[in-house]
Amino acid sequence: MTGPGVSPRFVAAARAESTADPGGRKRVQRPIDHPLVWRAGERCASWRARPTGFEALDRHLPGGGWPATGLTEILTEHYGIGELSLLMPALARLGRDGGTGCIVWVAPPFIPHAPALHGHGIGLDRVLIVRGRADARGNRDILWATEQALRFGSCGVVLAWARSVGQVPLRRLQLAAEAGRCWTVLFRPPDASRQRSPAVLRMRLTAIGEQTRIEILKCRGGRSGVVSVRLGNRCQGDAGRGREGSPHGDDGRAGPHRDDRED
């Protein structure tokens, strides 16, 4: 797992030092030491990544985390399966690392609950919320607002919820995110997976029992695959849950770093 400040060259070198990849094959000890050279068998080191806070996911993503810039698409049919909890460690770290970027929420489907965000360690003075409307013009305005926030370059993360995004607006968002050096997370319904996408990372979320199944549909410089993580039962600092305890008794052990990978 590497921090966002580590140069790609260093990452490449560090990876070359590592003994074996999960497949068990012995790696080439000295790859051509150039950041622009990417070896097909290796994770792409060109992402400046922000750690997700979930080890299983970090292991799977090239660079070891969320892409620092560009478009990330999260396809989910329902809310309440951990789609926000998945982002919380990265968002909290964004503020802690001294970044001045704010977190812009464009058209969230419900009210982001301030005490919970605060509990996750997110500075509320960095949060800017733009309420959207549900009609067609509202959808256009949502995309417009997202693009504006991206182009401004002083936002750390833009989270946007859009009903339908055409091919051209999607491309615009990706370009704006790259131009503004900003991380964008676009939440979309799952039928969007049929559409081509210029996004850097694209994943579909489903809940299976206690776990959230993350199906990585597209990952620039990485591989698609499936990761399961346990989300949602954890607050910042392991604050714990209700006094009564849960019928499953898994509160204390439910940290995200106890995940396993079923790739």
Added chain:
Amino acid sequence: MAQPLRALYPGETSPPPRPSLSPGSRPNRLWIAVHLPEVEDRELVSLACWMRRITPLVSLEPPQALVLEVGGSLRLWGGLDSIEEALDRELGRRRLSAHLCAAPTALAALWLARDGRKDVLSTKRLAGFLGALPLHVTGWPQATRRLLKKMGLGTVGDCLRLSRDGLVRRVGQRCLDDLDRSLGRQPDLRTAFRPDRRFSSVVEFQEEVTSPQVIAEAGKRLILRLAEALHGHQAQIASCRYGFRHLRRPATMVRISQVVPTHESRKIIDLFLTRLETLSLPAPVTALSLTTGKITPMAGLNAGLFPACPDRASETTLGELIARLQTRFSAEDIHGLGLAENHRPEAAWSEVRDPWAGFAAVGRGIPDHRGGIPAGRRPARQATAPGYPQRPLWLLPMPVSVTAADGEWGHLRLESGPERIEAGWWEGLDTSRDYYVARGSRGRRLWVFRDRRSGRGDWYLHGIFG
């Protein structure tokens, strides 16, 4: 004890008493009076606005004159001649006939100008030149002048020869004060002319216009005018009102807020063009007007000593972003989040109306050696205390009834709880609820409560663990 004026002030060579607080009291003061026999008030004010580029101390002498202190501007303008030349040129451009006269005191300059005399630059010879002036230049009341005339006094010099006591007794203190001021014996404290800082301007079209390009060009022209005016006042604006005038129907008024006050035409034009993109006008436009909202003094930016220090740039850009978003979203749709000390979940948070202010406070915080925000900025609230019950990331605007087990949320399985929240009775919002974490259909984790105040104990969904 009656004393002649001259005896009281024997040496013309001695410097005049120096009053305090008046910019006109500099030793090398020099006043120009402009006497305009036929001028309207509006023209006079506009001329005074223009003259502020020569000197900050312009003083109106209604009805027909104004005086300006140019002693401090001589070096900048390269001498009195070039100032008078510039004034002449401007008066010519405005087609105003005027008489200019310079003198060491404002009143002397004014009186000399009213009589059409030449410049008097020497304090020594001032009394002599003033003495020859007829009394009507002083602007004293008609009754006073008639009284003086009956006494055989026809010129300013005649008055100067009277004893001070006698003059005061006959015509009052004011005339004596005027005489003293005109000779520089007494400070002449003047308030500088302060123009009205509100700006209003119109561009009228030759015909009815529908093309957005033409309207945009007109808007740009207006904003450039505005920027010039703002520069003149060293001021900035927070909002503008644009009026799109139509034929035979009321004008469409559009207010654009800058959020962060600015004086830069680039930013104002940018917002105007962004708003114009989505603006639908009911009819062709015959004229475009621009009126400013509140004008505030220009806030200077402090440059940082160390370039790496967080500066105000991030605050400014966030304000600009919000201003931009407000061209399509209403101001209520854009807000920040805050915590409130309340146990009821719907009241435990608040919308923050000026999120950029809080953001600015963070941006200005000096980072510690690890580059983080000082810990003192982080509010220590109960929500982070260990053992505090979990809160969902999504809150529903209103609790939704989930009594029907086969509804949208499916069959609910309670996972933990209850957490009882009883509060609000002192506000007339008596609530008593048992909150549970429940698992709904498709693995959704929900925050539901049982309303203990309703007799049947209804179940409601209040939040979603996103």
